[in-house]
Amino acid sequence: MAKLMVNGVVRDVDVHPDTPLLWALREQVGLTGTKYGCGVAACGACTVHIDGEPVRSCSMPVSAVGLNQKIVTIEGLSQDSSHPVQKAWLALDVPQCGYCQSGMIMSAAALLAKTPKPTDADIDAAMTNICRCGTYNRVRAGIKQAAGI
Amino acid sequence: MIQALDVSRRGFIATAGAAAGVFSLGFSVHAAKAQGMARPEVNAWVVIKPDDTVVIRVARSEMGQGTLTGLCQLVAEELQCDWSKVTWEYPTPGQNVARNRVWKNFSTGGSRGIRESEQYVREGGAAARIMLVQAAANGWGIPASDCQVSKGVISHHASGRSTTYGKVAAEAAKLAPPTQVTLKNPKDWTIAGKSLARLDTVDKLNGKQIYGFDLTLPGMLNAAIKACPVFGGKLTGFDAARIASMPGVKNVLKVDDRTVAVIADSWWQAKVALDALPIVWDEGPHAKTSSADIDAMLNEGLVAEQAYEGNKVGDAKAAIAGAAKKVEATYSYPFQNHACMEPMNATALWTADKCEVWCPTQNGEAAFGAAVQASGHPAAKVEVYKLHLGGGFGRRGRSDYVIQAVNIAKQMPGIPVKLLWSREEDMAQGTYHPITMCKLTGGLDSQGNLVGLHMRISGQSILAGVNPQGLQNGRDPVVFQGLNPGGAEGPFGYTVPNLLIDHAMRNPHVPVGFWRGVNLNQNAIYVECFMDELAQAAGVDPLEFRRRLMKNTPKHLAVLEAVAKGIGWDKPAPAGIFRGLSQIMGFGSYVAAAAEVSVGSDGKIKVHRIVASTNPGHVVNPSQVEAQIEGSFVYGLSAALYQACTVKDGRIVEQNFDTYPPIRMDEMPKVESILIPDGTFWGGVGEPTIAVAAPAVLNAIAAATGKRIRNLPMKNTDLKRA
Numbered sequence: 001m002a003k004l005m006v007n008g009v010v011r012d013v014d015v016h017p018d019t020p021l022l023w024a025l026r027e028q029v030g031l032t033g034t035k036y037g038c039g040v041a042a043c044g045a046c047t048v049h050i051d052g053e054p055v056r057s058c059s060m061p062v063s064a065v066g067l068n069q070k071i072v073t074i075e076g077l078s079q080d081s082s083h084p085v086q087k088a089w090l091a092l093d094v095p096q097c098g099y100c101q102s103g104m105i106m107s108a109a110a111l112l113a114k115t116p117k118p119t120d121a122d123i124d125a126a127m128t129n130i131c132r133c134g135t136y137n138r139v140r141a142g143i144k145q146a147a148g149i
Numbered sequence: 150m151i152q153a154l155d156v157s158r159r160g161f162i163a164t165a166g167a168a169a170g171v172f173s174l175g176f177s178v179h180a181a182k183a184q185g186m187a188r189p190e191v192n193a194w195v196v197i198k199p200d201d202t203v204v205i206r207v208a209r210s211e212m213g214q215g216t217l218t219g220l221c222q223l224v225a226e227e228l229q230c231d232w233s234k235v236t237w238e239y240p241t242p243g244q245n246v247a248r249n250r251v252w253k254n255f256s257t258g259g260s261r262g263i264r265e266s267e268q269y270v271r272e273g274g275a276a277a278r279i280m281l282v283q284a285a286a287n288g289w290g291i292p293a294s295d296c297q298v299s300k301g302v303i304s305h306h307a308s309g310r311s312t313t314y315g316k317v318a319a320e321a322a323k324l325a326p327p328t329q330v331t332l333k334n335p336k337d338w339t340i341a342g343k344s345l346a347r348l349d350t351v352d353k354l355n356g357k358q359i360y361g362f363d364l365t366l367p368g369m370l371n372a373a374i375k376a377c378p379v380f381g382g383k384l385t386g387f388d389a390a391r392i393a394s395m396p397g398v399k400n401v402l403k404v405d406d407r408t409v410a411v412i413a414d415s416w417w418q419a420k421v422a423l424d425a426l427p428i429v430w431d432e433g434p435h436a437k438t439s440s441a442d443i444d445a446m447l448n449e450g451l452v453a454e455q456a457y458e459g460n461k462v463g464d465a466k467a468a469i470a471g472a473a474k475k476v477e478a479t480y481s482y483p484f485q486n487h488a489c490m491e492p493m494n495a496t497a498l499w500t501a502d503k504c505e506v507w508c509p510t511q512n513g514e515a516a517f518g519a520a521v522q523a524s525g526h527p528a529a530k531v532e533v534y535k536l537h538l539g540g541g542f543g544r545r546g547r548s549d550y551v552i553q554a555v556n557i558a559k560q561m562p563g564i565p566v567k568l569l570w571s572r573e574e575d576m577a578q579g580t581y582h583p584i585t586m587c588k589l590t591g592g593l594d595s596q597g598n599l600v601g602l603h604m605r606i607s608g609q610s611i612l613a614g615v616n617p618q619g620l621q622n623g624r625d626p627v628v629f630q631g632l633n634p635g636g637a638e639g640p641f642g643y644t645v646p647n648l649l650i651d652h653a654m655r656n657p658h659v660p661v662g663f664w665r666g667v668n669l670n671q672n673a674i675y676v677e678c679f680m681d682e683l684a685q686a687a688g689v690d691p692l693e694f695r696r697r698l699m700k701n702t703p704k705h706l707a708v709l710e711a712v713a714k715g716i717g718w719d720k721p722a723p724a725g726i727f728r729g730l731s732q733i734m735g736f737g738s739y740v741a742a743a744a745e746v747s748v749g750s751d752g753k754i755k756v757h758r759i760v761a762s763t764n765p766g767h768v769v770n771p772s773q774v775e776a777q778i779e780g781s782f783v784y785g786l787s788a789a790l791y792q793a794c795t796v797k798d799g800r801i802v803e804q805n806f807d808t809y810p811p812i813r814m815d816e817m818p819k820v821e822s823i824l825i826p827d828g829t830f831w832g833g834v835g836e837p838t839i840a841v842a843a844p845a846v847l848n849a850i851a852a853a854t855g856k857r858i859r860n861l862p863m864k865n866t867d868l869k870r871a
Contacts (some may be wrong), residue, residue: 016418016421023417027416027417028415030365032359032363032365035362035490035539036569037492038572039571039805041808042805042806043490074356075355075356081354081355089350090346090350093350093772094350095347095354097211097489097537099213099360099540102356105354110191124814124815127165127814128814128815129813130490130813132489132540132784132811133489133490133783136779136780136783136812136813136814137819137820138776138779140817
């Protein structure tokens with residue numbers, strides 16, 4: 001049985017070691033905010049933070065994640081939706097269907113943690129998540145609002 | 150505006166007794182309890198709780214397009230309630246059936262959610278307001294006309310008394326509904342017409358929003374599924390024993406004659422086992438069909454004798470034959486998958502007594518009908534619970550995945566089973582945007598005037614595949630969206646003295662469906678790109694060339710002029726940047742776009758900016774209309790630049806986003822939206838603008854490079870400069 005540190009809590013995860021982290025989080029830990037979109041690390045809907053880095057959890061086997069690594073999911077980004085990215089997203093009504101937005105928000109939060117005042121080029125490079133509803137311009141505006149630029 | 154309520158409209162008020170908890174139909178009580186439907190119900194659309202919370206019932210589905218918030222704004226406007234106290238709930242399709250379709254149509258497609266229901270939901274809000282005021286007046290022993298209402302507070306100024314909707318709702322529910330209501334003039338709106346925040350955002354920011362993919366029920370198992378990848382093929386057999394001992398596997402089932410599923414404790418276990426399952430297919434008659442075969446079929450249609458007429462004026466062929474100059478071009482548009490971010494899914498629980506389904510659907514009643522049929526139970530023993538959709542775009546108007554879930558659940562009685570499609574299954578088992586080609590022939594006189602135009606569309610009919618009874622003597626009227634002689638679904642914007650638009654129906658074996666924008670997408674590309682080709686041949690500016698043909702279509706022209714002004718058409722573009730225009734009418738709305746594009750020496754296309762304009766008649770939430778315009782451009786540009794589903798050996802080649810890429814943030818242009826509702830009609834919003842992005846960009850590319858891209862997607866044309 002693997003152990004994972006998820007949102008500050010140690011979780012027992014009873015899965016085959018090859019199981020993608022995404023499915024361990026969704027089906028074992030019960031955190032369904034992290035989404036499946038493609039399974040091949042192409043869309044970013046499954047983005048979580050591992051030690052602050054944005055990671056596409058659909059393509060990361062559980063066996064590759066140690067207990068010393070801190071996993072943060074959308075549910076753990078803040079206690080009360082108070083992360084600056086969440087607040088900006090609410091203020092600008094960024095989501096449409098919302099399905100990709102957990103991944104968008106996690107990608108944006110990771111970007112801002114490293115690059116507090118990102119340029120448009122920084123945003124383009126970091127934000128490669130797919131949104132079929134087409135919220136990209138509001139995502140960009142949301143990142144800038146969260147960054148105070 | 151005074152509308153007498155006819156008998157059918159009174160239907161929804163006739164059940165107002167439900168507010169007192171006295172449903173006439175036992176099933177409704179059961180269903181309401183099962184769903185925890187809010188009480189008390191003033192009428193079918195409005196529930197007001199004792200704490201003044203206003204629960205507005207929304208029959209249409211929310212899939213990102215903002216319809217939920219817009220419909221609530223319309224009800225709340227007439228209700229004159231406090232918007233900050235508004236929440237919402239979905240009535241279930243089963244309740245709709247049990248209550249004589251009190252909420253009418255649940256279908257959410259064709260950009261009809263608001264425009265088709267705005268009147269009766271506003272009447273529902275107005276009727277509830279009248280009943281609430283009457284209840285307060287009765288309590289005070291005064292005429293209702295002496296009362297005033299503001300934000301859910303009813304006052305009698307003369308006596309200084311006041312009460313709230315929440316306090317009188319239970320009494321209001323007992324009153325007879327009004328026989329007629331007066332709707333507000335939209336000029337007086339304070340809730341509708343405003344850019345209010347969506348009602349469904351908060352849970353989408355923290356992982357709490359439960360989509361169908363996320364549903365968990367006690368004792369639930371998970372199903373992974375595979376249908377024959379060749380359309381028209383069948384399931385011959387599978388070797389369940391080979392995977393029976395794999396972790397978590399509980400069952401391996403034939404779902405229908407072309408589909409197998411693995412049921413396991415977790416979905417990941419089911420998927421791994423399914424991938425290992427030996428399956429034998431009978432690939433059927435199309436096992437060797439490829440895109441080249443389908444292209445040949447359509448090419449033949451371009452010159453075929455027989456074709457269905459969509460729009461005919463004068464004698465186009467004769468006019469073209471006698472014209473000073475003849476222009477001819479052939480365009481093509483591929484199959485495309487909706488590729489909703491959330492793949493298809495449904496959860497079902499079947500017992501000998503009941504069948505319940507939880508699913509994202511654009512059409513709750515269709516899903517319900519499918520569940521009834523698949524379950525073998527009478528309607529009264531079936532219920533469908535709708536969940537928010539992780540995208541729809543037309544795909545979730547179909548109920549194939551609902552039927553599959555019920556077929557699985559029937560073989561696992563008493564156990565809830567969640568069926569999730571993989572992305573690969575979603576790409577392989579689509580209901581694809583129709584494939585078409587179009588040959589356009591135009592004749593110009595010696596002054597460069599368009600004297601004749603023939604558009605021959607060859608290709609797939611959606612109705613023939615989806616709803617053959619909708620064909621008119623074999624003709625599919627939907628093919629001619631935007632090209633019609635008249636009507637809400639797209640009158641042709643140009644007056645041409647001799648015009649023939651006809652369709653040679655050629656239906657390949659690939660299943661077809663409604664896809665955001667439907668046939669307006671390719672029709673706008675065909676017409677609007679060819680207009681630029683004609684303008685070039687005539688030596689006339691593309692805007693001016695169009696203006697000459699639009700004297701009789703001022704609403705079409707108005708949105709075109711708006712984007713031309715917005716982009717600065719009368720001034721030169723910045724160095725290295727080129728412009729293109731387009732306009733069309735469809736889904737009840739007039740739309741236009743002007744794009745600024747550059748093309749690098751490496752052939753790389755960069756769309757810098759698009760100015761969009763729409764006249765949808767009325768705008769219920771400007772911020773959400775702008776979001777729909779931007780979003781439609783992402784969907785439309787993704788399709789135009791990159792997306793094609795190609796066919797090899799009878800099946801779809803592209804299996805995931807790596808070979809079927811949408812545009813991402815780095816390719817997203819700036820979008821400026823000009824909303825010019827003229828208040829004279831109600832048009833759609835979610836779809837119409839999608840159609841104008843691609844032709845505007847294509848026209849700009851032609852201006853930039855001199856190369857005219859006529860085959861979509863654009864990625865197949867090399868724009869590299871030698």
